[in-house]
Amino acid sequence: MADRTRWGIVGTGKIAKLFATALKALPDAELVAVGSRTRDGADVFGDAYGVPRRHASYEDLAADADVDVVYVATPHPFHKDNTLLCLRAGKAVLCEKPFAVNAAEAREMVACARQRGLFLMEAMWTRFLPVIRRVGEWVGAELIGKARVLTADFGYRCPGDPRSRAMAPELAGGGLLDVGVYPISLAYMLFGRPSSATGLAHLGPTGVDEQAGLVLSWPGGEIALLACAVRTTTAHMARIAGTAGRIEVPDFWHATKAMLWRDRHAPETFGRPHFCNGYEYEAQEVMQCLRAGGTESRVMPLDESLAIMETLDALRAQWGLRYPMEADCAAGPAGDVTAIMNS
Ligand SMILES: NC(=O)c1ccc[n+]([C@@H]2O[C@H](COP(=O)([O-])OP(=O)(O)OC[C@H]3O[C@@H](n4cnc5c(N)ncnc54)[C@H](OP(=O)(O)O)[C@@H]3O)[C@@H](O)[C@H]2O)c1
Known part of the structure; x- marks a missing residue:
């Protein structure tokens, strides 16, 4: 190369x-x-x-x-x-x-x-933003003790045009796939693959999930409380609570700063404006991998992308949400949610 x-x-x-x-x-x-x-x-x-x-x-x-x-x-x-x-x-x-x-x-x-x-x-x-990488290091180094609870939301108010990408079932619309994937991916980054994922969704007039609340859990007791929406703007805040402190990441999906509160330490802030608009970091990762002859990224591995898709399938199965392109095949979310999550 x-x-x-x-x-x-x-x-x-x-x-x-x-x-x-x-x-x-x-x-x-x-x-x-x-x-x-x-x-x-x-x-x-x-x-x-x-x-x-x-x-x-x-x-x-x-x-x-x-x-x-x-x-x-x-x-x-x-x-x-x-x-x-x-x-x-x-x-x-x-x-x-x-x-x-x-x-x-x-x-x-x-x-x-x-x-x-x-x-x-x-x-x-989002995974490649310097702030999110720093948050991952803080959690990995247990600066807040054992990370135990993630709360994160990503909702925005789209105009509601039923033919739009956010609303149309033909374009696999709805909050989960469009923006719910961000807090879910963050949860995977922090805790790995969850052992269970459950959620409640409001399906709007076009049949897609206009908003949803999700709970993911892990065998060690870690828990993630997540929300996503395409007709309601939310705060876009991620909070990680640990046994010895907590972290807050405002606008976590395009984060430029994160705050760290450690027990018995002064609060710290890590700020890093985007070098351009934030998409440069994922491009840099791709180029570094290609020059090193790699076929996948260690930061966003393919097995993890696959597992995240399985989680999205499992949640949609709970809501009975299948898209038109899934109608004639076994490819969509199956009825047996437990099987998906345990596979
Ligand atoms: N990473 C992020 O921050 C971020 C932000 C927004 C969206 N996304 C993701 O990026 C993807 C594209 O989103 P977008 O907001 O850029 O969408 P968009 O503005 O609607 O653009 C999608 C482009 O795809 C092409 N396309 C091919 N078949 C199409 C079809 N049947 N209907 C509409 N467009 C079609 C069109 O390009 P041509 O006409 O030139 O072929 C169109 O301009 C989505 O998967 C979305 O989830 C990511």
Whole structure:
């Protein structure tokens, strides 16, 4: 791999634009290509972000020999197909969160990457923020004693258009997959895979979860109380309570500071503004892995992305929430929740 990693982006929506901005801030990254479903979409994005190679199909982007790694920035129902397309063309892939619609899809993606020896990672960008990494170090070093309780919420008020990505069942809408995955991923980062996950959801008029409250627990007694929503804005606060202190992370999903209270110590704050817009850190991780010849990230391992998808499946199974693309297959969340959580 050369000194500069050559990136391609599939999709030209909101997150693709933010990621393109982040790549521009990294001297060892080069955004060489974009793929859109339309010629116009590729050209408009290419003009805005100075991308030399503009493809009017995702297939052409995947086949572009000048691309080392593809960032998949389409809505989640397309993550599996877009990721497989790129992997089969020999490309490394960074795929947006949630990794897929369900665990069965995620397993196909992971199997394909592993069979081909290609890099694949879920773009859970929060994990790579310096503040979140520092929080992980504080907890790992037991500065708050044993971490015991996580409370975290991520809710925002979308306009409510039933055809929008947040609301439409055809786009696997709802709070759990869109934003609930952030506090769940944080819980996994702190405590590992939970032994049980339960939740209550309010399904709105389009049939997707407009808000939900979740409880995850671990064999050692650790517990996570989480909330997510797409029609209500919440505080976006993560709090970790331990046997000898506590941590608070305001706006934890794009955190720039965290506060630490240790028993018998003065309070401490760790602050770190984003170098660009926050998406640069996950891009750096991908490039470091590729240069080291790695096929997955230790910070966001594929087995963990898979397990998180299983947790999302288990919660949706409790709510009877299946998406239209899951209607004719066994791929969606199964009825036997216990089996999923114990597998
Ligand atoms: N990491 C984060 O902070 C973050 C933030 C927001 C979203 N996300 C994730 O990123 C993904 C994309 O979200 P977004 O907000 O960027 O979505 P968006 O603004 O709706 O853009 C998605 C893009 O995907 C392409 N696409 C392909 N098939 C599509 C279809 N049937 N309907 C709509 N678009 C389609 C389109 O690009 P072309 O027309 O060019 O093909 C579109 O511009 C989601 O999985 C979401 O969960 C992550």
